Amino acid sequence: MVTDARQSLPFSPLAAWRAYAELARKAFQRQLAYRAANLAGLATNAFFGALRAYVLIALFDARGGENVAGYSVRDAVTYTGLTQALIACIALWGWWDLIRSIRSGEVAVDLLKPLNYFGYWCAQDVGRAAAQLLLRGLPMMALYALVYPITLPPTRWHWLAFGLSLGLALLISFGWRFVIGLSAFWVQDATGIGRASFTLTTFFSGFLMPLSLMPDWFQAVCRYLPFPAMITTPLEIYLGLRAGVDLLTALGVQAFWVVALYALAQLILSAGVKKLIIQGG
């Protein structure tokens, strides 16, 4: 079986993309099957969403209900709803499949598949994300819309830009998780590294609080990190806080990070594969 795969040629681009679509579809269906787990997750997300909304409402109340850093109370509450809705989809807090496959040795078989290894995992992540957007993201926003007044994107183009930005954000998140996961080639406790890195993601992505509420020096540091592009960028676009050239720049920055993380991933991957071969894996 293994030698057969080694002898087969890599797929033509069309065949490769069809394979990716198939992988995504299967991952999508797999995730849909976890209906109970996703429902439970939704309940937890909703509870935390309510907590965060109450906190923000109380905070804005302290300022007499006026806008802060360009955000109205409604914007801020919508922000918490969106971040809660995207927890599962963007998978800020961990994705352990890659690490598991490296530890179990499955990676050796996966690498022999006639597909780009990065693409192989990326396609599955996209499928999973789409399913969780459906099962957790949309219901979450629907719940929020029922309980709180929320902001909607101002124009059709903002909706479009938001969708695009969200897709890019997912790819950036995946790229980062993939790179972190590759540490399993070298480190025994890749899970610990994963947990630490995903904490970074939480803080520097603007998940907890809109980044514009943070001190200027903090925002300056974040500008050089990929994390804001995972959460803050799509949400700012949604809330209509980025317009015109600024919006295009934001999308451009996201595209940059997608490419940069992909390049970094390939670099580290080839080093990891070399190590694997030397080890006789």
Add this chain to the structure above:
Amino acid sequence: MRLYYRLISISMRSQMQYRFAFVVDVLSVLFITAIEFGTLAAVFARFGHIGGWTLGEVAFLYGLVETAFATMDMIFSGFDPDYFSSLIQRGQFDQMLIRPVSLPLQMFGQVFMLRRLGRIAQGVFIFGLSVWLTSLEWTPGKALYLPVVFVSTVAFFGGLFVIGATICFWTVQSLEAINIFTYGGTTMLAYPLHIYGVWMQRFFTFVVPGALLIYYPALYFLGKPDPLGLPLFMPFLAPLAGFGVLAIAFAFWSFGVRKYTSTGT
């Protein structure tokens, strides 16, 4: 008792083997603390107060609940619903039932998560900050009551863990709902209760009485009047709430163990 210390020292030593993992965990916890509290401070700098409570006062709630929860997490690790459900699934729990050692001893001796020390230190530090920021005036009464509140809160969360574990006897997989009360509860109790909706306040005061353990005692320590106008003895119900929940939890646990063994699984 000696057996308990032997068990947890074994658990601790095995954890120390993974020194790298341990150090990474502790460092990341310290890092998280710095950032979490930094975020809180930045937010307060911008907004001023929350529900009339200052940063120092919120830090009191935050520090107290985090320290107590992390301590509970360390002691009650065996009852952590996620961990316990794996014990059941792997059949390890069945083995524990056969052993000639008391079950509670085995459960408490299962795991003693040393890495929680990081979070405990975090909580203590933030609590200390709060005492400094609020210039808290200590009286003998307060000095005596604080450890009571602390231990009661540990008991309270421990009780929630035990209930969560007991549910696994029937559901095998731990219920996500318990996380809402443990982790969600910790987050909620870190802020003054009166910012939340009435239904939430009532639920967490009278049904899952977390507020009796953190918010109401805080009113006493910080010398703040109750905005909800409840009786003056509310701050002092902490031990009743904490140990009451724990007692109910263990009663439920005994019931669960009896049912589990009698069905001959």
